[in-house]
Ligand SMILES: [Fe+2]
């Protein structure tokens with residue numbers, strides 16, 4: 417499947433706004449991959465597909481997680497939208513025939529993050545937060561930081577995500593905290 421075929425198939429699964437968001441994430445991810453000297457194609461595919469499962473209704477997400485025998489934490493049961501990364505990655509593997517492990521990881525982890533995320537996953541996390549359609553000033557800051565230093569941008573984004581979740585009174589996934597700690601301790 418080439419990128420145009422993937423786009424066409426994805427377009428049928430998402431609302432026009434979400435599809436446009438996916439295209440912008442792909443474009444920013446591509447730009448960052450070039451800047452960080454990482455092979456561009458898998459990054460573009462991961463960016464395009466990261467939200468493939470984002471519009472699946474919550475009860476359905478739980479059913480799919482069950483079907484794929486995904487072990488669920490209590491937080492994920494309470495907030496099924498958190499599963500759209502992991503369920504999306506499994507759909508891409510089982511229904512789209514995508515086998516590239518780093519692409520699948522990037523899709524799986526873009527919601528919560530995790531310690532030891534690979535670089536494609538980091539770029540997708542940055543691009544999802546910082547794509548130009550996101551109007552918030554923190555997205556603009558993240559975009560500027562990403563052009564200077566990948567790790568600084570990732571750390572900033574985890575801080576912003578965690579602050580937002582706490583300020584909103586939402587449940588915070590433990591992996592998000594573990595990921596932030598890991599990135600704070602990571603030196604390169
Ligand atoms: Fe998402």
Ligand SMILES: [Fe+2]
Nearest residue numbers: 437466467544
């Ligand atoms: Fe997204």
